[in-house]
Amino acid sequence: xxxxxxxxxxFLGFFAxxxxxxxxxxxxxxxxxxxxxxxxxxxxxxxxxxxxxxxVVALTSFFTGGALAIQIYYGGNQFNSEAIVSSIVALGITRxxxxxxxxxxxxxxxxxxxxxxxxxxxVTEQIDALTTLSTNPYKYLVxxxxxAATLCMPLLxxxxxxxxxxxxxxxxxxxxxxxxxxxxxxxxxxxxxxDVASGLIKAAVFGFxxxxxxxxxxxxxxxxxxxxxxxxxxxxxxxSILILAANYLMTALLFSS
Amino acid sequence: MTDKISLANVHKRFxxxxxxxxxxxxxxxxxxxxxxxxxxxxxxxxxxxILGLLTPDSGSIVIDGQETVxxxxxxxxAIDAQIGMLFQNGxxxxxxxxxxxxxxxxxxxxxxxxxxxxxxxxxxxxRVGLGEELLDLxxxxxxxxxxxxxxxxxxxxxxxxxxxxxEPTTGLDPIMTDVINHLIQDCVQDLGATTLTITHDMTSVxxxxxxxxxLYKGEIIWHGDQAAxxxxxxxxxxxxxxxxxxxxxxxxxxxxxxxxxxxxx
Numbered sequence: 001x002x003x004x005x006x007x008x009x010x011f012l013g014f015f016a017x018x019x020x021x022x023x024x025x026x027x028x029x030x031x032x033x034x035x036x037x038x039x040x041x042x043x044x045x046x047x048x049x050x051x052x053x054x055x056v057v058a059l060t061s062f063f064t065g066g067a068l069a070i071q072i073y074y075g076g077n078q079f080n081s082e083a084i085v086s087s088i089v090a091l092g093i094t095r096x097x098x099x100x101x102x103x104x105x106x107x108x109x110x111x112x113x114x115x116x117x118x119x120x121x122x123v124t125e126q127i128d129a130l131t132t133l134s135t136n137p138y139k140y141l142v143x144x145x146x147x148a149a150t151l152c153m154p155l156l157x158x159x160x161x162x163x164x165x166x167x168x169x170x171x172x173x174x175x176x177x178x179x180x181x182x183x184x185x186x187x188x189x190x191x192x193x194x195d196v197a198s199g200l201i202k203a204a205v206f207g208f209x210x211x212x213x214x215x216x217x218x219x220x221x222x223x224x225x226x227x228x229x230x231x232x233x234x235x236x237x238x239x240s241i242l243i244l245a246a247n248y249l250m251t252a253l254l255f256s257s
Numbered sequence: 258m259t260d261k262i263s264l265a266n267v268h269k270r271f272x273x274x275x276x277x278x279x280x281x282x283x284x285x286x287x288x289x290x291x292x293x294x295x296x297x298x299x300x301x302x303x304x305x306x307i308l309g310l311l312t313p314d315s316g317s318i319v320i321d322g323q324e325t326v327x328x329x330x331x332x333x334x335a336i337d338a339q340i341g342m343l344f345q346n347g348x349x350x351x352x353x354x355x356x357x358x359x360x361x362x363x364x365x366x367x368x369x370x371x372x373x374x375x376x377x378x379x380x381x382x383x384r385v386g387l388g389e390e391l392l393d394l395x396x397x398x399x400x401x402x403x404x405x406x407x408x409x410x411x412x413x414x415x416x417x418x419x420x421x422x423x424e425p426t427t428g429l430d431p432i433m434t435d436v437i438n439h440l441i442q443d444c445v446q447d448l449g450a451t452t453l454t455i456t457h458d459m460t461s462v463x464x465x466x467x468x469x470x471x472l473y474k475g476e477i478i479w480h481g482d483q484a485a486x487x488x489x490x491x492x493x494x495x496x497x498x499x500x501x502x503x504x505x506x507x508x509x510x511x512x513x514x515x516x517x518x519x520x521x522x
Contacts, residue, residue, distance in 0.1 A: 036365075120351075121350075121351075124346060124348060125344045125345070125346065125348040126348050126349075126350055126351070128305070128308075128310050128344070128348065129342070129344055129348035129349075129350070130350075131308075131309075131310060131330070132308055132310075132337065132340060132342045133337075133361050133362045133365070133366075133411075134334055134337045134338060134362060134365075134366050135361075135362075135365050135366070136330065140365070
């Protein structure tokens, strides 16, 4: 009986959370659609989410591109490896690794920061203060972060694509003595516009997920410092899992058709 | 006199815990009402219900003749515009300097430019006895007393008709408590505002209240003016204002008699 009650409580909690998240997303979309728009806040958030995430995304992608080149070179047939390494690095980075790894790195950095900031505002009554000062917290706090993350993630993914391919190029030309001109030519001849575009679309969705999960967990945090800590952890974990799940769904959707 | 704020039979429950149980309270225009009560008596829930931050399960909250229960946030903007609120810990926005905190409503809702906003900030700070050198500081650089005074400056910056004070002197030393009490008195008199203060500090009650109400277990069980407060023989009120451990008020989460007996043995 106790086991049944535990299972019941788990599912009730799960459905309650899902419903609360759906309402939160609905409120956010309404805030996105109607003025006022806080352009200065959007600019600030683009700087914090986009610009300051550049180093971590660039380094992650560069080393991943390099590692991928090594794996393909030693794991595959070394005959005609210039074409194989360059094309698989380009495809792997633009379609999957650039947006997904970039998304996960930004989730760790940005979701946590958003949840901590908004969570602290919640437990110190700053969100209540916003409301009493006739300012809608969804418009002032949530919408700018969601817009900024959704716009910045594709740009970060583009940077990740370029540096990932560059990482493969550096390893290929320095370690395996590939001809640089042929490597570049093979990369561009193999790469299609759709490969890059699909990655950028994915990245925009990941940006939305990162900001929403950070804002949602922060907005509903309670219980002082411990609550803010819990919100931060939940934001990163839920954003990361949702990014991987959304990536699978979008890959199936974009490439099976 | 007409009531500026009127609560009738307000109920609010969180899960199985009923916090407000038919709370009824009327505050006349220009009156300074202080609601006292122990921790967990429902003071903050009452205040948040009036502010529209919580929605009561049932009952009526009328502000300036308009029913606010069930009113969407966008539709109560006219009411919100005439309300100022001093939060217990100030609730200043960490990311904004003092002048932007104080003039926040004007900047966000009225498109006030920087010069006007700084001017408003300067005037409001002057009203609470603070200098303009604080304008560019961030809340993290302020002491507890200054935090509270800047919070008060923000609450009065737009010259509201209604001001709420949530435990305005909690955590302050006796001198700063007196300063805050006097500032509240002065601001209220200057603005002619209707105020509702929730506190358990009897010094504040005597300094700022026109009328006092005692909240216990989600109901107003006593109310009256200063003279009635001192003359009352109500056992609940007597226990509360004298801070007695023994009496009809149950101390939340504690078997008081057992605890005292344990200490004596």
